[in-house]
Amino acid sequence: MTPSEAHRDNPQADHPDADHPRGAPLPPGRRRPAPYPRGASRRRLRLHRRPRRRPHPRRRGTGPAAAPALVPQIHVHLVAPYYEEPEPTRRARLWAWITSIGRPWQIAAALGLAFAPIPVVGYSVATIWASGVTEARAEYGQANAYALALTPLAIAVMRIVQGGGTLRRLLLLAISLTGLMGAIDLYDPVTWITGVDPS
Template identity: 45%
Template sequence: MTHTPINPTAIIPPNQPPIPPAPPTVPPAGWPPPTPTPGPIEVHVTLHPEPVPPEPSLWARLAEWLRRFGRPWQAAAALTAAVLPIPGTGYSAATTWAYTVELGRDLGPWQPYALGLLPLVAVLTRILRHGGTVRRLFLLVVTTAGGWAAVDPFDVVTILTGVTG
């Protein structure tokens, strides 16, 4: 393949007048006049470190954690309702449930734990997922009393050896 230079007369015929430049574009009537091109734009940025909030104290963290369970007035109302004696019986709802759980001990060493701790876990799960109301906190107090009634130190001996007292 040979390399031949391109002759400009082969592209543009000789003795042709040059092509005139295109006329300037004029916007139609009623259009705003074109804006002049802006000059250089200067941007100044000043960076300030963002202040770090102080870490909350132990008491503030504890108070925030307790507020997950409910407001203080809800907790006070639920605790009061759970430990006040029921008219006619003389016992509160918490002590009645604790006595009922304790009766499960006649059936075997595992039954009080199931009867006392399963409702406690269910109430805690409900409170942590959906927040505390007076009714849920009332049930928490009552089932906590039942959970304490289910625990007996002698159960470890009974479960491991089968010896009953």
């Protein structure tokens, strides 16, 4: 076997530290050298050390989601005392009904125009219409007088209900109501029930 073949089979045979894996033994009376040379600071040597691996911080969203904290809910219920509203008086009901027909100034203006006397004639429009209905009752009978008085009254009421009260409609209502008074006779209910005509 040639030396090259022996070296190929055992490459550690020619190594000087083959018998001593940790290195050659020191002669007696000699100390082992220090791990760092004298005069060098340990702090400077620590810079050449391999830095320690720090664990990677856990990325957001990768770990399990933390359970939401339970917030106590407090409900406060305030119970106010109940007071029944007093019932409206008759005056309040009457005023509410009158104002539902029209505005107060419109009602006052319509009544003033209906019952104000005409300067030349001396009579108001409402009284003239009432006297005309009374003459119609005397000349043409009870039925014709009621038909003449109720026709403008029905027109005025229908217009007010559909479109609300205006000055013209309230004026027509006041005149027609006065004319209805001229057509009514106190003996009419007796005639309707018994059929007896006082004439």
